[in-house]
Amino acid sequence: MLLQPFHGGVRLPPHKPGDAAPAPQSLPLPPELVHPLPPPGASGACAVTVGQRVRRGQLLAAAADARGAAVHAGSSGTVTAIAPRPVGDGEATCVVIATDGRDDSAPLPPLADWRELPRERLLERLAVAGVVGLGGAAFPAAAKLAAPGTILILNGAECEPWLRSDEALLCHGAVEVLAAAQLLAHLCRATRVLLALESRMHGARAALQAALAAPGAGGVELVAVPTRYPVGSERQLIRVLTGQEVPSGGLPRDLDASVHNVASAVAAWRAIVHGEALTERLVTLGGRGVRGAGVYRVRLGTPVAHLVAHAGGYTDAAARLVLGGPMMGQAVVHDAVPVLASTQAVLVLGADELRAAAPERACIRCGDCAAVCPAQLLPQTLLAQLREGELEAAAQQGLSDCIECGACAWVCPAQIPLVQLYRDGKSALQVQEDERARAAQARARHLARAARLARDAAERVARVAARAPATAPAAAQPAATAPATPAAAATTAAAPMDKAAVLAAIARGRARRQAAAPAGREDAP
Amino acid sequence: MTATLLAAALLLGLVALGLGALARRAGADVDLAARIDAVLPQTQCGQCNYPGCRPYAEALARGEADIDQCPPGGDAGARALARLLGRVPKPVNPAHGTPGPRVVALIDETTCIGCTKCIQACPVDAIVGAPKLMHTVIAAECTGCELCLPPCPVDCITLVPRAADAAAVPTRSTA
Amino acid sequence: MSDVLALLFGGVLVHNLVLVHLCGVERVAAIAPRPLHAVLALGLFATLAAALVAPLSWTLEHLLLQAPVLSTLRPATALLASAAGVGALHGGMRLAPAALRALWRRQPLPAAPDAALLGVALLAPALARDPAQALLFGAACGLGLGLVLVLFAGLQTRLAATQVPAPLRGAPLALLSLALIGLAWAGLAGIGDRL
Numbered sequence: 001m002l003l004q005p006f007h008g009g010v011r012l013p014p015h016k017p018g019d020a021a022p023a024p025q026s027l028p029l030p031p032e033l034v035h036p037l038p039p040p041g042a043s044g045a046c047a048v049t050v051g052q053r054v055r056r057g058q059l060l061a062a063a064a065d066a067r068g069a070a071v072h073a074g075s076s077g078t079v080t081a082i083a084p085r086p087v088g089d090g091e092a093t094c095v096v097i098a099t100d101g102r103d104d105s106a107p108l109p110p111l112a113d114w115r116e117l118p119r120e121r122l123l124e125r126l127a128v129a130g131v132v133g134l135g136g137a138a139f140p141a142a143a144k145l146a147a148p149g150t151i152l153i154l155n156g157a158e159c160e161p162w163l164r165s166d167e168a169l170l171c172h173g174a175v176e177v178l179a180a181a182q183l184l185a186h187l188c189r190a191t192r193v194l195l196a197l198e199s200r201m202h203g204a205r206a207a208l209q210a211a212l213a214a215p216g217a218g219g220v221e222l223v224a225v226p227t228r229y230p231v232g233s234e235r236q237l238i239r240v241l242t243g244q245e246v247p248s249g250g251l252p253r254d255l256d257a258s259v260h261n262v263a264s265a266v267a268a269w270r271a272i273v274h275g276e277a278l279t280e281r282l283v284t285l286g287g288r289g290v291r292g293a294g295v296y297r298v299r300l301g302t303p304v305a306h307l308v309a310h311a312g313g314y315t316d317a318a319a320r321l322v323l324g325g326p327m328m329g330q331a332v333v334h335d336a337v338p339v340l341a342s343t344q345a346v347l348v349l350g351a352d353e354l355r356a357a358a359p360e361r362a363c364i365r366c367g368d369c370a371a372v373c374p375a376q377l378l379p380q381t382l383l384a385q386l387r388e389g390e391l392e393a394a395a396q397q398g399l400s401d402c403i404e405c406g407a408c409a410w411v412c413p414a415q416i417p418l419v420q421l422y423r424d425g426k427s428a429l430q431v432q433e434d435e436r437a438r439a440a441q442a443r444a445r446h447l448a449r450a451a452r453l454a455r456d457a458a459e460r461v462a463r464v465a466a467r468a469p470a471t472a473p474a475a476a477q478p479a480a481t482a483p484a485t486p487a488a489a490a491t492t493a494a495a496p497m498d499k500a501a502v503l504a505a506i507a508r509g510r511a512r513r514q515a516a517a518p519a520g521r522e523d524a525p
Numbered sequence: 526m527t528a529t530l531l532a533a534a535l536l537l538g539l540v541a542l543g544l545g546a547l548a549r550r551a552g553a554d555v556d557l558a559a560r561i562d563a564v565l566p567q568t569q570c571g572q573c574n575y576p577g578c579r580p581y582a583e584a585l586a587r588g589e590a591d592i593d594q595c596p597p598g599g600d601a602g603a604r605a606l607a608r609l610l611g612r613v614p615k616p617v618n619p620a621h622g623t624p625g626p627r628v629v630a631l632i633d634e635t636t637c638i639g640c641t642k643c644i645q646a647c648p649v650d651a652i653v654g655a656p657k658l659m660h661t662v663i664a665a666e667c668t669g670c671e672l673c674l675p676p677c678p679v680d681c682i683t684l685v686p687r688a689a690d691a692a693a694v695p696t697r698s699t700a
Numbered sequence: 701m702s703d704v705l706a707l708l709f710g711g712v713l714v715h716n717l718v719l720v721h722l723c724g725v726e727r728v729a730a731i732a733p734r735p736l737h738a739v740l741a742l743g744l745f746a747t748l749a750a751a752l753v754a755p756l757s758w759t760l761e762h763l764l765l766q767a768p769v770l771s772t773l774r775p776a777t778a779l780l781a782s783a784a785g786v787g788a789l790h791g792g793m794r795l796a797p798a799a800l801r802a803l804w805r806r807q808p809l810p811a812a813p814d815a816a817l818l819g820v821a822l823l824a825p826a827l828a829r830d831p832a833q834a835l836l837f838g839a840a841c842g843l844g845l846g847l848v849l850v851l852f853a854g855l856q857t858r859l860a861a862t863q864v865p866a867p868l869r870g871a872p873l874a875l876l877s878l879a880l881i882g883l884a885w886a887g888l889a890g891i892g893d894r895l
Contacts, residue, residue, distance in 0.1 A: 385861055389600075389601060389604070439566050442568070442569065442666070446569050449648065526830060529703060529830070529835075530836075532704040536839045536843075537835075540751075549799060611735050611737070613732040
């Protein structure tokens, strides 16, 4: 198969010894599991109460919207708290479960006859089981699979250093992966199934070829893509495999392609064939700062501290804790955070594995960032625009197309935290969009009010005109009939108001304001 | 001589065509006011000295108002206006007010006497209530325009920072 | 034909008002970062003004200043011509279609003749042989001015997003960049010698 190169990218030291990934090790159940709920606004969806006993796979919170996913208990136990807990580098409301060690589960009914079932039924199952992308983005699989594509690409190319979770799955669960490929091909109505793995994954390739030789398997093309970061990114992988580029602001479905991580595919398959909700994933533990590096089968919600402690603990070299890959992951300051569906790895990097920290210097316009940008953006221009607060100009330059791969910051000789700036810029764009939406709502309400006032005025004029030739007390009449609308009500309500009560209220308000004055607004009119 | 004249005519003709195209582009901006209005924050606060966002947008489109009159939009808003109108960006004029964080009105319900004056003042109908009954602000609809403050006879309205997603933490569930 | 080309080329590039003759530097150096369409309109209006000024100045020069002794009055006639040209443009715009008039009103063109137009008024009689040539040359000069305006508005947009050392910010950097581009422009000198 002819592969196309993608623009830019960097070659990173792999930190992956050996031809094959180590077999996934299992981990004892942690005493406590922490499951973050969907973000606030949807928090009412929480389906359990404190003190309730839950079983593995039991629903904790339903999906908030199409972009959210259902959350399930990682093991059996008792809900001890629903409270804010540290998650990633922030905080979120979490369901905390004290495990009881029995680990009894509440599986959904298996759908072994999925070939005969309607597509909608299967997608609904994936949504109910909370299956999300395990490649790092944690986007719900049901929403992603809803758009069919004739080319199904299973993504096994983990191009970031250290990460071997998908490779371990391919090496030691090749049969499951191929079964999952058939399911996803059925769901996507794909006519062509490609399984992309890195050219250095010899062990995985051999395992997959052996599994493909078995009767019943097949229909899957193995493609070894060169290890060049970020080849495992959806858009870059499509470019490499098909030679086509996902348009700016578009999605792979625009090219009739559908890309799914191999681990997500297996999770989807398990949800349908075994009725298992998403409650565990493979996590790579790596770096010089930790003993017992390898791939672990970890329940979602397991505190990172538990994983590290059971693997062997920290070494003296530990300098930085990173959730996810070293390029796109998130550095966290402590290990009390839970493993989430998006946590492909827990890396404890030693000081020598980090880039030497140097103060940021001025851009020297070397252009290396533009050369490595896989999205073909102009990082320098974006940098200047974002520093100037020119959000709209940056958006026009394609800020939203940044995949936050970090290649630009990696090559920057001036140590400018480019990705951080782009990330901030993208969230600022989002805020701006929200403000626009609010403004549109306010405009609509303002216009509606103006229309209502105009209508009221016209009606009043018409009424007075109609009664003018009649009796004299007509003027008082509108007052009695008006309170149909609040504004009209106000004009009449002021008159019969108890004067003494108003004066008393004014005095009370003054006193209260004086009491609160030191804390009040300085610029009050 | 004729060749020169022809060339000059051709050149000036091209210039006229270019100007015509640019003028059409500017003239096609019968919707300019609407496009300006789309950039404005729609607080309807009147700090620009116009009775609302749309009138300010129309004044800007006519070239009568300056781009630095909208404190709720802040310097970023002024910059957006400058870009839209092809003018020189400048910060918000402090004479109109100082940009600050977005706020919403909050009625102190123990003090409110139910006079409905704030309901009439609210430009976006974000206050609900009835005569002699306590009023309350729909925080999601409030633009923080401060127009309800002066009419309140008991000064029971305060402005609090807008909490974007201050959904209460569920300690109990209704499930 | 070569005449026409030489006049065009000469007006736009070789005798560029700003970069070669340093007329209208103040306007270019002070230009604010603005979108392309706004500068384009400015440049095209400048072209119209220059195309009016040049033949006027040529005619004045050749009607009034034939005697050698009167050549000392050249600055006065040039000033007169440029003022008259700008006045004519103002008058013409009053009769123009509404859309064009609105566009004209939005331009930050000064009402008084500026140095660039004065430059056209001085150059045209010296370089053109008849009023038609003056007209073409004037228009070309205006286009050259527009070119530099567009160039500088773009440069300012880029500069606005960079960290310029405090002593150079604003006019100093604008003048320095003008000087550097002017040096590069000097490479065009002598092309179309006849002009």
